[in-house]
Structure formats: structure tokens, C-alpha cells
Amino acid sequence: IININSHRYSASLTNNSVLEWGVLLKRYKTNKQNEEALKLFHDGINKKKLIPNYIIYLLVLGICSDLGSLEKGKEIHKMIMNTKDDIKNNLKIQNVLINMYFKCRDITNAEKLFNNLNERDVITFNSTMKGYNFNELPDKTIDLYKQMIINKIQPDSITYTLVFAACGECVRLGKGKSIHMDIMKNNTINKDNLIIQTTLIDMYGKMADVQKAEEIFSKISKKRTVISFSAMMKCYNANELPEKTIELYEEMIKVKMQPSSVTYTLVFAACGDCVRLVTEQGFGAIIESLSLPIPGKGKSIHMDIMKNNTINKDNLIIQTTLIDMYGKMADVQKAEEIFSKISKKCDVISFSAMMKCYNANGLPKKTIELYEEMIRNNIQLSDGIYVLVIDACSMCLSRQKGWLIHHEIMNKNKEMSDIIINNALINMYGKFGDIDNARRIFDSMNKHDIATYNTMINSYGFNGQGLDAIELYRRMREQERWTPNDKTFVVVLNACSHSGLVDAAREIFYLIDERYRNKFVTTAMVDALARSQHWDEAQSVIENYEKTNERNIVMWTTLLGACRTYKEEKKAKEIYDKINEMKNISNNCRASVSVLLANTYASAGKYDKAESIRHKTDDENFKKIPGMTYIEIDGVNHSFYAHDKSHPKLNEIYNELDKLQQELIDYGHTFGYNSITFFGIVQGLCNRVILCTYVELLYNIFLLNIVNNLVYTNILPYLAFLYVYITGIDRIL
Template identity: 30%
Template sequence: MYCKFGEVLVAEELFREMDWVDVVSMNAMISGYSSNGYVEDAVGVFKELIGSGGKPNPSTFVGLIPVFSPFGHESLSRCIHGFILKSGFDRNSSVSTAITTVYIRLNDMEAARMAFDVMPEKTMASWNAMISGYAQNGLTEMAISLFQEMQSLKVQPNPVTTASILSACAQLGALTLGKWVHQIINREGVEPNVYVSTALIDMYAKCGSIGEARRIFDAMREKNDVSWNAMIMGYGLHGQGQDAVRLFQDMLSSNQICPNGVTFLSVLNACSHGGLVEEGRRIFHSMDGDYRVRPGPEHYACMVDMLGRAGKLKEALEFIERAPIDAGPGVWGALLGACKIHKNTSLAQLASKKLFELEPENPGYYVLLSNIHSANRNYSKAATVRDEVKSQRMTKTPGCTLIEINNTMYTFTSGDRSHPQSEAIYAKLEEITGKMVEAGYRVETDAALYDVEEEEKESMVRVHSEKLAIAFGLISTEPGSEIRIIKNLRVCLDCHNATKFISKVTERVIVVRDANRFHHFRDGVCSCGDYW
């Protein structure tokens, strides 16, 4: 009891006063020490148990494994695992689940999977641990694959399982798989509690179905702050700033949920992408004044981004200089991004200088500055910046685009010819490019691109990963059906312009999720209003 209330020293005093201790009392002390962060003391009692001739049982090892504070205890965790293997307790499901969990927390998913695979009997807790571990470590395809294996074995998921797998679908942008999980929830009667419903909102919003996300939100009988935040953030992702602000006002007027830092970040982000400067200013100033929520670096970065996107670069710089916090990479990075949009090289030099000092090994800032110079046709300065990247042997994140076809995710890179249908993909791209040119399309060769160098030729711009993925979608889906793609970087000006023309000449709706937001293309128009 004292250990569970965090009163470890009181528990220790009682333990030492006992005339006679057995494995049960020792297990209680071991677990109490470990769960409160006193890992070395837990090991000390374990040694006493072994030294006195006592025999540990499964509860001993479950309590001993430093699940709640594994960081810095990797060697100890592996030693305990070795002892468990020698003792034969790895056959116990509780012990195996604890081992799996600690490896997940150590970000060693390979060791976690090995421990999971040798379990003689997998519990729901062990399935959930592995699926959520994969999702939390960005191994979304592994999480989905394991969930499909779970389904094939007729293991019924619970709310924890479904929330974890929906998170994986959201990260991957796998709408079809997300809908399949939603059907499983309905079919198998998984209780639609606040956590599952919120995970569904997050999944639909991040997979491009903001209308379905709102339908689920409205149907919820119980909402918490995470539910409201997920819906507000979803509107921001889709550039629906006014809807986000209205929902934020509904949240305040309900008098049931108090906004927190995530709430304000979500609505400020929506204001930024929607160009709602006045609303953003008002909401930012209300944080500390009305709701006692102190703005953090991420809120200041969002404000700089909002002002910068709106062309108020001078005000954005003054905002940074007046800020009561030290401007970090997020703040200066937002300003540099705004300089790119408005081609302000002088301010870009200032912002990049700060960024080079804060994160000298981040190549993204160098590439962005180079692109700003290139957009202003100052090719000598652009080359100087690129040479700096090469001299320091920095590598930038390569651009890639994902598309889901028949429950399978396909990845394309710029100029990619690895797909088995590559010939058909390029033929379709050539065909629609001809129609686009007839409709008035011209390649934006001077656009500041994130995923290619400036000197690359027009032919390379024509085969960016987004265009290849869309062409594959056109030959793989029914005429008139919607095409959805995901870009890992910000969509470039040429691809944005080209996708507008593609939506017009093919009479298709094309939904693009890039690193910042969603773009819904229909009849030659983008939902962002060319403001992204």
C-alpha cells in the first residue's frame, strides 16, 4: 500500500522491521522499489532473495523488470532477461509480456518481437504492447501486419488494440485499412469509448476524411480535451480555419473542458494555414491572460508562421525580438519558411544564420536558403550554400510519395522506375502532361523545391514522386474515383500547380497530404486557395 502511494521509505522501514520475510513480502518490496524508480534497491532485495536460498516466482521478475524507468537500464534489463531464460520463467505469459514491454520502451523493437514470438501463450496485453510499440516507434506497417495476424488467429481486439492500430493507420494515411478497423469495431462490438472514438477522429482527419471525423465527433456522448483537440487539429490540417475557430469557441462555451497548450497550438495552427491573423492574435493573447496557459516555444513558432505566411515579415521579426523566451529552431525555421514564400533574401540571411548556429548539422535550412536564392535568380549564392552542404557531407531527407491501392501502400521517389508497371505509369504521365499543356500548364522550373536541387532539368521536375504516384493512381482505379497520396515533404510549387491541372483534365478529385497540411484538388482548384 505504501509503495503504491509512493511512500517507498515508509514501506522500506516496515519491511526491515519484519521478523520473518518470505517471497511474497520480498516481491512487494522489489516491485515497490522498481515502480518508483529505485531500480538498484530492487536489485538489492532480489539478491537477498537469491542469497537466502529463496526461490523467485513470476511475480518476482515482473516486479523486478524496470518497466517504468528503463532508460539508462538497458544492460540491467538484458541481464534480468538472461536470468529469466536460464530459470525457465520466460514461458510465463506475464513475465514475457513484461520483457516485451521493457524492450519496447528501450526502442529495441527487434528484441521485443523476439520475446513476443517465443511466448507460448500470447495475452491481450502482449498483443497490445507489440502493436502500440510498433505504432509509437513509427513502424506503422509492422503494426498493421501484426494486427492482421491477430485477426487471422481470431483474437478479438479490445479498445486499447483498436486505438493503437488506428494511430498506425493515421500515421501511414491508410484510409482503407482505417475503415476496415472501424468495421471491425462495429462488427465485434468493441465498446466505442472516448479513447476509441478519439482515435477514429484522428485517423479520419489524418487520412483526409474530415467530414467523417466530424460525424464521429458529433455522435460522441462523452468528449474529453483530447477529443476536442483532435477535431480542431483536423480542421487545421485541412485548412478549414474558420471551422476550427468556431469549434474552439464551442469548446469554451460548453464550460465542460478547459483548453490546454495542445488546444491552443491546434487552433493557432488552423489560423496560420487559414490566414486568420486577427483571430490568431486574439487567441494567442487570451492564453495567459484568460486561461493561465503559458505559451511555449511551439506557440511562438506558430505565431511567427502565421504572421510570415500573411506577408507580415517585419511584424514577425519584431514578435520574435519581444518574445520572453529564447527563440529556438522552430521559431527561426518558421521565419525562414516565410522568407521563402515571399522571396525575402535579406531576412532569410538573418534567420538562416541563427538556424546554422542552433542546428549546424541540419541540411534542411541550407537547402531552403539555397532555394530562396535560386528563386531570386541569385545562382552564385545558391551554389555557395549547396557547396557548404556538400563540404560538410550532410544529407537531406529524400522526397517520396505514398499511395494506397487495394489495401497496399506503394512508395515512389523522383524519377522512380522500380515499379513493375513503370512503363504504363510513365505512359499515363506523358499522356496527361500533354492534355495539361493544352489546358495552359507550364512547368515551374524556377520554383523553390525541397526535394530536388535547383540545377536539375525540367525533365526531372516532370517526374516528381507526386506525379508518378498520381499517374499510378489513374491507371489503378476506376474513372471518376478519388485519388489520395501522401508526400513526406512540403509539396513544391510545380507539383501543386500540376495537380490542379490533373484534377481538371481527368475530372478527378485528388487529395494530397504533405508535411504541413491537406490539399483537396477539384476542377483545377485547390482547397488551400494557393495559400500554403
């Protein structure tokens, strides 16, 4: 007896027995040695002159499906059509043929077979529905279910699981509920069928009807399995309720139900999402004070697995989910430790998880290093890897590497019609300020999705081309008939904001359906109004939002940042007090708003008040996490923080900065305080070297001048532009 799940199987036909032929084919198929199975099939015909029966054809068609080999499948189909009628007209053969064509993505031939059948049973309909779901055509599954009912073919439990899965994918809540009611009235189906119940939980989860999913879950309390628990956890994760997933896991442990590897991946994802959601809401790392679990919960469950002998600790899915969890917790060191221990380091999934972790934690250079490691080790690159490394190049403004990766994709004959890769490239070139290349890629695409439009609109906004962004937004809606999503509204409102097009922003925002006016869309509108000094209207937008939603620190901080720009010290203090009234704000957030208020006072010349805020911040041990800026020179990336003093050529950089500023003074310019940080003032630094927001940009230019020894006049126009942008001194330009 051979354990065919653990060993490669090797055999050859010893006699002219069709029975032996079938047994050997089955063993190869079970052991996933499909290429060997096909060779054995042809050897049986060509060498042993065996004639396949319908069971042999069923096996070999299944093998073609597993391989996704349309060419081989068509070849077998042609052979079947030349056999006697009892084989070629056999309904089981027809059902497997339909399944094979769907698995090979040949929807046209699959539908042709289905439509030409004189006889159909429930398996025929199920095979076709399964094929539609596999090819992401859930609407067709639902239409086929209607046809099934019209033809009076009784659905079985598999039918219902397929149609509920389809309803979940296309979010047809009414239809899903209607079919659910059909089951409740149907006496031929077991209403308590656990597979149907878990599929219903999954469907309602995808439709964001968590209450209905919980209702179904509660009714199967006595029959719950690890699968039903996992379905409910998946529902909670999909609807941003990760704390409930963790509560459910703890319930499983209490009733001594052994979690599966799927359960662990879901609970680790939930632990990571707890941190992510709390951070997004502006509460930073102070999770202990909330109802959400602390990051230690994920680490504790991880330790449970290490002690648990019933779970494979080297399970790749668990390992990659752990990398993702620690990445969301900003514990990059732990993520790296897990990654280094993965035995199958050639697996693209583990590389993808680690790259995602690096990007999420502001370490794009490490993502690029991993990509280069994959190239050196000849590891097959997936679309997801290309997207991650392109995003990394966007983050650290690595133009040379980004351009090279773009050309590597094209040189490897990679299908450049891939929407996800093209979207990433548009974003990358937009971040580089190369809007022409971004638009060139957009126009070359045969097909756009909503993310393509969002990315291109965002690229226009990022580069100060608000009118172009609005024009593309209108084309998307009026000519292409695309329905915007919340991200569309965010990027177009941001584009209006950065170009000072407040009236256009109003026109867009006040026509948005209430369903889409979430916190991100509302914050973008607040930013547009605040940048144009429409304080009362901006505050009114926030207050209207908070009538039906929780208070949002990001909106108020956005308004506070604009107050600093326009030296609105009284308004800034009013907003600062409102923020401090909020509960469960992290020290990092308090530090950020304190720094903003101190800088507002400093820009207005109220240094005593600024210093008072600073002392309070120091006394309460608030820490603000600084932002990082990148510049690439001759393919080498330089990174630095605001007020960074770590660069080896620091003195030369500031000497150049002093020279340029002295030239401005000689031309009659007097420095204002609007762009001066309170940090610089309290340190006693010269106000000419502490331009707060854009000192990094000047740093970039001087790096170009010093590191590359460029001719000064070559960069002078760029410097002049930056000073106009920073100080508003049009006359100097």
C-alpha cells in the same frame, strides 16, 4: 502439501465440516480459481446443507470482488441480510461488502452501505477511500479524509497512502502538502514509515514537484528499498527526466541492491524516453554529446538481465517495455526479435507494444498485418488494439481497411460510447478528408472529453476548415465550459495557420495563460505568422519564448520553411545562421535546414548559392531523412518518397505528368521556381517534373489513372485543383 501458486487445485467436501469448507474455499481463492470456489460455496449450502459463518461470507465476498461479479455479490449480500444479527451487522462483513461493490463498479450501493452504517472504524474509511481511488474518484477520497478528521477517527498509515495517492491523481498540491504537514505534527504515526514516504514521493512526482520528492527520498537514504528507488524513478520518468532515472539505477548497482522487474521496466522506459526527448528537441541521434545517456545504455542493461539469474527473463512486462524502448530507439529489428521470442504470443499487451513500435517508426502497414494476425488467431482485441490499428489506417490513408475496422467494431456490438475509440475514428476520417463522417461520430457521442474536441478541431484544420475549427473551439469554451489544454491551443492555432486566419490566431494566442505557452503552442503561432509573412512578429514571438526557455530549433526551422515559400532569401540566410549557432544539433537537423536554405536560393533563381550549400552538405556527410507518402488503390497500399524512382510504373507515371504539363504550357502557363527543389536543378532534371512539395500528390493521381485504368476525364477536376494549389494558377481552373 500442494503448491497452490503453481498448480490447479481440485477438491470436494468430504464431510459436513464448516472448517474444511473454509479451508478449501481459501485454497481456491489463493489459487485464483474463483469460479470453482463459488461452485464449492453453493455445493456446501445445497448439497451438504452447511450454514456459512461470517468467515465463509468474508471469503466468498472476496471471491466476488476478484471476479468483479456484481450479480453474484448481490446474491451473497441478500443471503447475509437473511442471517442472524451478529453476522449481518458485523463491521468486518460491512467493510468487505463496501469493497465488493466498489470493485464491481457499483458506487451507488457502496456509498449507500457506508452512509447507513451506525458504526465506522478506520478500516471502513480506508475501504471506501480505496474504492474511490479504484473508480478514479480521488476528490471523494479527499472529502472522506476531511470527514474522518471531523469525526475524530485517527487515520493510520494506509489512510495516508490512500489520500496521498488521491492528491497525486487530482493534482491538489496544496491539500497534499497540508496533509503531509499533519503527519509531521502527528505523534501517533511513524513519520519514517517507508510506505508513507514512497507514496509521498509518488504524489509529489505526479504534481511535478520533483524537488520535494527528491528531498523526501534523500531523507530515507539508510532505509531505501527497491520500492523507494522505483518510486523515485517513476517520478523522474513522469517529469521527463529520464537521465536521472538511469543515474539512480546505476546508484542501485553500486550499492549492490538487486533491481526488481518494476525497476527494469522503469529504466528501459527511461532509456527509450532519452532518445524520444532528444529527437523532439531537434537534436536527433547525437546523444553522446549531451548529458543524456546513449541508446547503448538500454542495450547494456538488457544484456545485464540476460546474465542475471534472479530475474525472470521471460517476464512479459519487461519484454513489452523492451519492445517499447527499442521502438523509441528506432531499432525495429531488435523489437521484432523480442516479440518473436515471447512465449505468450496470445497476450494482447505484447501485440499492443509491437503495434505501437511500428506506428512510431512509420510502419503502419505492419500494424495492420499484426491486427489481421490477431483476428486469424482469435486473440481477444482490446480498446488499445483498436485505437492503434485505426491510427495505422490514418497514417497510411488506408480508407478501405479503416472503414472495415470501424464496421467490425460495430458488428461485434462493441460499445461505441468508448471515448478513446471514437476519438481515434474522428482522427482517421479527418485524415481521410471525410469531415462529414468525422463530425457525425463527434455529434453521436454521449460524452466528450478534451481530446475529443482537440481531435475534431484538428480534423477541421487538417481539411482547411479554419472557421469551423474556431467555431468549435469557442463552443467548447463558452457553451460546454471546457478548459483548453496545450494541445487544444496547438490544433486551433494550426487550423488558423492553414486557413490564413492570422488575426484569429493572434486573438487566441495572446490571451493564452503563460503556463500553456509551451514550445508546441509557440511554434504553432510562429507558423501562423510566418505563413502570413509577418516575419518580424514571428521572430519576436520566438525571442520572447527564448528569454525564459532554451533555444528551439523547430521554431526557427518553421520560420525558415516559410521564407522558402515566399523566396525571402536574405531572411532565410539570417535564420539559417541563427540555427547554426545552436549547440548539439544532429546531422539530420543540419541537413534539413541546409536543404531548406538551398531550396530557398533555388526558388529565387540563385543557383550558385544553392549549389554551394549542397556541396557543403555533401562534404560534411549530412543526410536528410526523406518523408513517405501513401495511397490506397483497391485495398492495396502504395508508398513512395519524394523523387522516388522505385515504382514499377515510373515511366508511365512521368509520361502522364509530361502530357498534363504540356497541356498547361499550351494554355500559356509558365512554370515558376517556387515549388522546385534544388535537388532537381542540380540533377539537371526538367523543372516541370520536379515540383518539390506536391509531386507526391500528382504521383497519387497518376497511380489512380494507370493502375486502375480509370477514364482520364474522371480525375481531371482533381488534377486541376492540385495544379491550382501547387502553382497558384487560378486562370487555368
